[in-house]
Amino acid sequence: MxxxxxxxxxxxxxxxxxxxxxxxxxxxxxxxxxxxxxxxxxxxxxxxxxxxxxxxxxxxYVEYEYSFTNGEIDIDKIIDKNNRKTAANFQIRDIELMAKAESDFVKSSDFKYDKELNCYNNCNNSDIYSILTVCNQEKLRINFGPDKKFIEVCFSMNPRKVKTSLR
Missing domain, CATH: 1.20.5 (Single alpha-helices involved in coiled-coils or other helix-helix interfaces)
Known part of the structure; x- marks a missing residue:
């Protein structure tokens, strides 16, 4: 696939x-x-x-690009339209949880992260989601602003860990 x-x-x-x-x-x-x-x-x-x-x-002047390729998520930070740095790179099957940042799923999780990355712009109108994962031997909470299609693609690859509704 x-x-x-x-x-x-x-x-x-x-x-x-x-x-x-x-x-x-x-x-x-x-x-x-x-x-x-x-x-x-x-x-x-x-x-x-x-x-x-x-x-x-x-x-x-910071922009972000989220890409999903065969189960691998790359989050790149683009500074001043020309300097690109990879903020995070991980497999969707290895995540602990992906849900809205203010949801009960994230609040009640017992995942203790070492570092929190905010990979979204304040001027975005989309919902902020959090991913709890281990990336490069470091426990991370990655906050980002995906659209519905990105969430659907992630859900199709790991429906048990990707939560699409608030509870």
């Missing part, structure tokens, strides 16, 4: 992101003004501030 499904979770620019972008452009402009009037100290200060804001802005 050859199952494949991929979900991209983009993001919308928040007010904070737009404000930081404006600050970056404003400080760059001020640095250029200082450079034009030959005030090197002012130029250096504002140029450094602009570079620091640029780095902070890049860290704020």
């Amino acid at each position: 050859n199952d494949f499904y991929e979900q991209f979770v983009g993001r919308k620019d928040s007010r904070l992101y737009n404000y930081i972008k404006f600050l970056m452009y404003a400080t760059s402009f001020i640095a250029l003004v200082f450079f034009a009037i030959m005030k090197i100290i002012g130029f250096i200060i504002f140029a450094v501030i602009a570079v620091l804001i640029f780095v902070a802005r890049r860290k704020l």
Whole structure:
């Protein structure tokens, strides 16, 4: 059986992101003004501030991609549209539980996790699900925002561990 499904979770620019972008452009402009009037100290200060804001802005623009391939789930974190890092990679048959994050299934689970990963954007309108699993010898709780199709594909591969309703 050859199952494949991929979900991209983009993001919308928040007010904070737009404000930081404006600050970056404003400080760059001020640095250029200082450079034009030959005030090197002012130029250096504002140029450094602009570079620091640029780095902070890049860290704020985060998107996620969830892919399901033949029972293997990959969750990738995409920073500033070009740097991709794998946040988690595991088999659906090896999970302890997958359910809505606020469900009784997750709350009553006796699974003690070492680390919690939040792999969703705050601007998403989808429900947040939690996966309790062991990934690379580390017990994880992975919070993410899958769509219905992604949940259905996971349920078809492991119906005993994937819970699709609240109780």
